[in-house]
Amino acid sequence: MGYTVFWEGKVPEEPHIHSVGFAIRSQLVQQHNFAPTAINERLMTDRIPLTQDKHLTPISVYAPSDEEKAAFYNQLNHTTQAVPANDKRGVVGDFNARVSKDHRQWEGIIGHHGIGSCNANGQLLLGLCAEHEFIVANTLFRLPKRQKTTWKYSQSKHWHILVYVLTKARNQKDIRITRSMLGTDDCWTDHRLLISRLNIKTQRPPRRAPGSILRRRFEYVRLHNPQMVRSYKEAYERHLVNPVNQASVEDHWTTLRDAMTRAAEETISFARKKHQDWFDEDDETVSLLIEAKRQTRLHLKNQLIKSSDQRDLRSFYAATKEIFGPTRSSVGGLKDVDEATIITDSEGILLRCRTHFENLLNDQANTPSDLLRITPQDPVHHWMSLLDSIQDFNRALKRMKPNKAPGPDNIPLELLTHGGPELKNRLMLLILKIWEMTPPPSDFRDANIITIFRKGDRENCNNYHGILLLSITSKIFAHFLLDRLFILARDVLPESQCGFRPFRGTIDIIFCARQLQEL
Known part of the structure; x- marks a missing residue:
């Protein structure tokens, strides 16, 4: 230091x-x-x-x-x-x-x-x-x-x-x-x-920057209870106002998001942090509790081994947090662009990360200006502009994986799946508005960047991998586009393209290449 x-x-x-x-x-x-x-x-x-x-x-x-x-x-x-x-x-x-x-x-x-x-x-x-x-x-x-x-x-x-x-x-x-x-x-x-x-303590700086928004996770596990699901639906319908006549997509989405948020706050509330218990080893009255805690740790250890053998990653990490507690890693400082100056204040670290990811994600591609003109154009497929139905929305919703971190809107998938037919119909109406060449809401375009340290020097921004947390509702809209692109890819992509395609893999191509080498 x-x-x-x-x-x-x-x-x-x-x-x-x-x-x-x-x-x-x-x-x-x-x-x-x-x-x-x-x-x-x-x-x-x-x-x-x-x-x-x-x-x-x-x-x-x-x-x-x-x-x-x-x-x-x-x-x-x-x-x-x-x-x-x-x-x-x-x-x-x-x-x-x-x-x-x-x-x-x-x-x-x-x-x-x-x-x-x-x-x-x-x-x-x-x-x-x-x-x-x-x-x-x-x-x-x-x-x-x-x-x-x-x-x-x-x-x-x-x-x-x-x-x-x-x-x-x-x-x-x-x-x-x-x-x-x-x-x-x-x-x-x-x-x-x-x-x-x-023996004095200096005043600590605020843990959050002034004006920052405190985002808390909902206790969506409570939605596994049917009674809690009914309470959430009733609260959502009570807070919901009719968004059909809203002029803009932004107002339409804001109405739905606020209704889901207020209903979730009233029913399932937010998740609370769990702190490890503290026991006095000299107190005889808690000896039975200490023994029960040891047996619980032994049970969690066996569960950890079982989850590892079954490759159940979610249960594996949940048991790990129960045994060892959540780990909090903080960045002591980051190197500036010149790699000589060490930035230690919170605002400077956030600004350095922002500059790093802006340069990383907004790299200018050196493509010729007439690239679209010289590229062979396929005929226009009018079927791609057809609107989807509520059945397509339900299929896309079922394909979404649960227990995922929400995006900037702080709306998890469980609030969408347990919202009932009324919520799904209104979300489908929102997607249809966006489909008609209307700009999507700002929550669909924004994302929260979470940094994960890989290896090497912790003060170097290049050693951190950025994860984008997108809005769950925007992912449903992205599934509609992906389904259409998969149909088009069958006719456009060559037969040799096996990566990132369903029912295909690069192992088949490697096997064919080895067979050709042996001839």
């Missing part, structure tokens, strides 16, 4: 002897649009949103050790006073100061585990802490001395604390640990990094 560095230093003409800054995780910067404020080359502040309408205001400092320290502490005092009173605040940085271990004299400011003695800069620092009710977090934890000190004096080789973490006394419980990071002694440096872990 990358970090974004914000820093402020002297102008290029002056010596680069000191600066101040923040290193914030790039994902947090993109989610909350962080923009730290640099007061000068020694002070920088930021405001981080937390949960429950709270904020954290960290102040990064690099204090001077010469005659400029009076002006520095004066500026730091004004900066601390400007922080809202309800914010959690903290001051972090190199103060070039040494506070003592006299916790009795500085009660409530220095903890019981300080080291060394106090110098002049330490007096200024402790005065600032007393004025703003700060506590020195470095002195709160009982640690070895080498895990407290941050700087080694080159002449005496003694280690001291110069980097401090200051926080309000009321927020002391938020600090889990403050200690030096060991392992840098071999880098030939006289400084150690200081780490302070806080």
Whole structure:
């Protein structure tokens, strides 16, 4: 995970002897649009949103050790006073100061585990802490001395604390640990990094983009109950208004879709998410339930093996979800077009996927402009323009496979098959309107794209396979066209074409090719 560095230093003409800054995780910067404020080359502040309408205001400092320290502490005092009173605040940085271990004299400011003695800069620092009710977090934890000190004096080789973490006394419980990071002694440096872990949580971005539509699946399994089917038909007829006189196909389809949706919401409702049960292993009252759960898992395991042997994929995956639970895979980031920049925010990932599939599905074909003119034309078949009947609609409806994910209209096949003759007649009337050269509804032309990871790098869009979820009603209309094209294909396609044709296969062609090779 990358970090974004914000820093402020002297102008290029002056010596680069000191600066101040923040290193914030790039994902947090993109989610909350962080923009730290640099007061000068020694002070920088930021405001981080937390949960429950709270904020954290960290102040990064690099204090001077010469005659400029009076002006520095004066500026730091004004900066601390400007922080809202309800914010959690903290001051972090190199103060070039040494506070003592006299916790009795500085009660409530220095903890019981300080080291060394106090110098002049330490007096200024402790005065600032007393004025703003700060506590020195470095002195709160009982640690070895080498895990407290941050700087080694080159002449005496003694280690001291110069980097401090200051926080309000009321927020002391938020600090889990403050200690030096060991392992840098071999880098030939006289400084150690200081780490302070806080028990706080930043505000999470919304899981759904603003303005997005929440699509929930209907519990269409309840339609296996005849009583529920009758209730659904009655609710559908109650919500349905007569769409025959509607001028446009879009209004006709919207009326049918809304009636089916409201009827399904009243009768079968939406499917609920199932969470795994939690048991306390030390509680004797639930021991029988735990044993029953184990027996259920054993039964599901046997069912899983049986479904695998019978090649029943639906039962196989249903049993898998019951045993292991649904798996949720999230994309940590996607590479941009240049394959160098990593996109981590949700809106950027959606935009990158949209651009990828637009380029993939809208590829420009390099066909000559006079292709239709030079292609031999078959005679016009007038029988292809004849309208279908309700019997053709019922046959196409029976050929549809159940338990399929719906498209943009969120209407599953079960709502169509259990809607009764009135719904089927009105859907047939809608298809006849579309057949008479009328543009289809927008739900028939749109589709939801679901990405499935294949293999390779998860940050590469080319390693994801896009699945289009189309409207179920539009698939019924597509079956009408497919039936006519199959009849026409018998006369147009050559005898050698066996792929994607009923009662034929490429195995026969391969067998013939091998027989010819053996001759």
